[in-house]
Amino acid sequence: MTTTEFKRYLRLAVPEYARGHVRAGDFDPKKALAKAKAEYAELLPKGVATPGHYLYTIALAENDKAIGMLWFDFRFRLDKAQRGKGLGREALGMLEQQAKILGAVSVGLHVFGDNAAARALYEKCGFRYSSMHMTKDLY
Ligand SMILES: CC(C)(COP(=O)(O)OP(=O)(O)OC[C@H]1O[C@@H](n2cnc3c(N)ncnc32)[C@H](O)[C@@H]1OP(=O)(O)O)[C@@H](O)C(=O)NCCC(=O)NCCS
Structure with missing residues (x-):
């Protein structure tokens, strides 16, 4: 995953994750968004270059179009x-x-x-x- 792709991923994933917390009744929307941002920053302090974490863009073989992502860490x-x-x-x-x-x-x-x-x-x-x-x- 490139840094640009990572930023795009965060733009989608952080609010999505926050909405999950709102739906679960854990937090109000503002608190949920702040918490989601903080959690991502804590998990991936160096973004795509965070040691031990592996982030990939899933792209279609025929036209290289990005269609998703995969993130795993290895401990x-x-x-x-x-x-x-x-x-x-x-x-x-x-x-x-x-x-x-x-x-x-x-x-x-x-x-x-x-x-x-x-x-x-x-x-x-x-x-x-x-x-x-x-x-x-x-x-
Ligand atoms: C790294 C770790 C998982 C290795 O597991 P392990 O079961 O001890 O390693 P193995 O017995 O399978 O050894 C395989 C090879 O590693 C090398 N090796 C293992 N321990 C070694 C040591 N203390 N010093 C030098 N080489 C060593 C040897 O080349 C060995 O091959 P050999 O048996 O033919 O000599 C284990 O030491 C561990 O849990 N360490 C603490 C956590 C850690 O450092 N994790 C890695 C984070 S990146």
């Missing part, structure tokens, strides 16, 4: 006692299978640079670096 954590037994690799394999069934042609993820275990796992599973953030402490 991955094993209990400490269960790590290093191959379970993470297995779970990742299952995710890839599910993504293929859903029609995905690739999967992407964000990992912090200091997370050696996760990076090693992803590299072993065939993930390659598609973009990198670099930071230098000035003090």
Whole structure:
């Protein structure tokens, strides 16, 4: 999803979500809209670039016309006692299978640079670096 597409999505989705709350009798329209805006901002603080969240525009193959969107997030954590037994690799394999069934042609993820275990796992599973953030402490 491009930033422009994301803005369009928010213009549609935020009021829709707020109307849901109004229909459910949770809030009055003004409060519901403010709450919907705040929730989206909290969930996606960096918009389409929010780590761990994957937003796609669904487009028709014949003319590339945008007809919808898909948003999923990918979180991955094993209990400490269960790590290093191959379970993470297995779970990742299952995710890839599910993504293929859903029609995905690739999967992407964000990992912090200091997370050696996760990076090693992803590299072993065939993930390659598609973009990198670099930071230098000035003090
Ligand atoms: C990342 C995580 C899911 C990996 O799961 P796991 O079950 O421990 O990993 P696996 O046992 O399947 O290991 C697969 C490969 O990853 C690498 N790896 C796993 N743990 C490692 C560690 N502590 N140090 C270095 N490499 C490691 C190895 O290359 C390993 O392959 P090998 O067994 O052939 O040596 C797990 O460590 C975890 O829950 N970490 C905390 C949360 C987290 O960091 N999530 C990822 C967010 S992006």
